[in-house]
């Protein structure tokens with residue numbers, strides 16, 4: 001592999017970037033933090049010979065609050081999410097997931113847009129984005145559209161992004177204070193591991209632990225991240241107790257459609273999904289799960 005064989009375009013603003021993309025479209029590979037792309041280059045598995053380096057587009061580095069929505073510019077990194085007061089207060093599940101993505105080096109460079117663009121069913125920011133009702137803004141030189149994240153993926157490595165479009169923004173819904181949430185992932189080792197299974201959950205329970213509503217999204221168990229729709233329905237309006245925790249976890253393990261690959265068998269993934277959902281809901285039942293608190297002690 002020889003890096004010098006690539007022609008790198010480094011536009012200084014969004015208009016310039018969209019202009020280059022309009023002209024080159026599928027001949028050019030977008031690169032933000034480069035934590036996926038550089039691995040592909042090293043392994044010689046990208047076909048494009050030109051790179052569109054987005055890292056100078058400072059207009060895509062922002063986190064804005066707009067009513068019930070948080071708008072996140074495409075170049076925001078995991079570390080910036082972890083330090084953001086507005087994200088910690090209103091979408092802490094995304095902070096928890098960001099902290100599990102690679103190690104510090106990856107979190108300093110990797111972006112949400114890159115995780116979406118990479119379109120791996122094991123992308124760890126994606127289940128939280130599902131339960132946060134996220135949407136993805138796609139911009140080209142001539143148009144702009146917004147796609148719900150749950151409709152963005154067409155399969156492994158396939159998305160609705162057209163070759164002349166960039167992801168420029170991700171919008172998420174704020175989570176109401178008091179709601180329970182958890183993000184859990186299982187890999188082949190404790191840290192710096194690709195998920196074998198991941199689960200994101202946001203649940204609204206009343207003071208007697210009756211489930212008013214619940215969202216459960218799972219990663220690495222189907223061609224795309226998926227909502228466990230049947231299991232969510234099963235849980236809704238029921239009193240959470242040990243039997244229901246077991247029933248929901250079993251239902252999730254039956255609802256997913258995992259494959260067997262080098263990291264684990266389909267059966268192992270079903271059991272792991274059962275275990276992660278059981279553990280998370282057990283913590284909700286016992287009152288030890290995290291709740292959106294509306295307070296933040298970290299560094300802004």
Ligand SMILES: Cc1cc2nc3c(=O)[nH]c(=O)nc-3n(C[C@H](O)[C@H](O)[C@H](O)COP(=O)(O)OP(=O)(O)OC[C@H]3O[C@@H](n4cnc5c(N)ncnc54)[C@H](O)[C@@H]3O)c2cc1C
Nearest residue numbers: 032033034035036037101102110111114115117123124167
């Ligand atoms: C050691 C290591 C550990 C890792 N650990 C994890 C982990 O635990 N969990 C996890 O989910 N991932 C992990 N990753 C993968 C990677 O870090 C993430 O997917 C990250 O979010 C990619 O972001 P990036 O900005 O670096 O993307 P890049 O590498 O720049 O791009 C990734 C893909 O997205 C496309 N893209 C980039 N920007 C845009 C844009 N604005 N619009 C449209 N498409 C775009 C690129 O063309 C490319 O196809 C790991 C990677 C490494 C090397």
